[in-house]
Amino acid sequence: MPSINSKIDLINKRYNYLVMETDAAYHDASLKLGLSDSVSIILYTICNHNGECLLGDICRLAGIKKQTLNSAVRKLEAEEIVYLKAADGKKKYVCLTEKGKALSEKTVLKLIGIENEILESWTEEERDSYVKLAEKYLKSFKEKIKSL
Numbered sequence: 377m378p379s380i381n382s383k384i385d386l387i388n389k390r391y392n393y394l395v396m397e398t399d400a401a402y403h404d405a406s407l408k409l410g411l412s413d414s415v416s417i418i419l420y421t422i423c424n425h426n427g428e429c430l431l432g433d434i435c436r437l438a439g440i441k442k443q444t445l446n447s448a449v450r451k452l453e454a455e456e457i458v459y460l461k462a463a464d465g466k467k468k469y470v471c472l473t474e475k476g477k478a479l480s481e482k483t484v485l486k487l488i489g490i491e492n493e494i495l496e497s498w499t500e501e502e503r504d505s506y507v508k509l510a511e512k513y514l515k516s517f518k519e520k521i522k523s524l
Contacts, residue, residue, distance in 0.1 A: 402487075409483040414440060414448040418470070420484040422458070428471040430463060452476070 406416035417438040422429045429437075435445050449470055452458040457476040461469040472480060495503055 405487055409486070411483055412448070414444055415452065416484060416487075418445070418448055418452065419457075419472075419476070419480050420487065422470060422472055422476075423480050423484050423488065427477065428461070428469045431460070431468045431470055434470060 402416070403413055406413050409416070411419070417440060418434055421434045421438045425433070431445070431449070434440065435442055438445075440448075449458060449460070453460065455475075456473050457479055458470050459473055461471050463469050498506070
């Protein structure tokens with residue numbers, strides 16, 4: 377078991393705290409925008425894919441359980457925010473309706489704008505370093521959890 381006071385352990389605690397605080401900030405933003413977390417994540421993912429995204433990709437990219445995603449998408453369909461479009465085989469695209477585009481403009485696109493504004497305030501070196509280190513951590517973490 378790692379030492380509780382080791383420098384690496386303290387860095388790990390700090391990193392995990394930042395991840396949790398970031399998640400909490402997105403949750404707070406979703407609430408302020410009048411969206412549930414799942415709806416916010418779904419709309420955000422679709423907007424990052426130009427208004428349509430495969431259902432399976434939303435599940436994978438957003439980290440939402442399939443049942444939660446399907447339930448939220450059915451609700452969004454009933455509210456005429458999204459519609460499903462056939463893709464190859466059993467795959468389906470989740471697409472924004474005009475009403476969904478308007479909702480996204482007032483909500484998740486504001487979040488994306490805030491993110492872009494923050495990243496634009498950083499130097500190119502800071503942005504590159506941030507992304508490279510996050511990718512390196514994720515790749516290593518995925519490799520390590522394979523042996524669990």
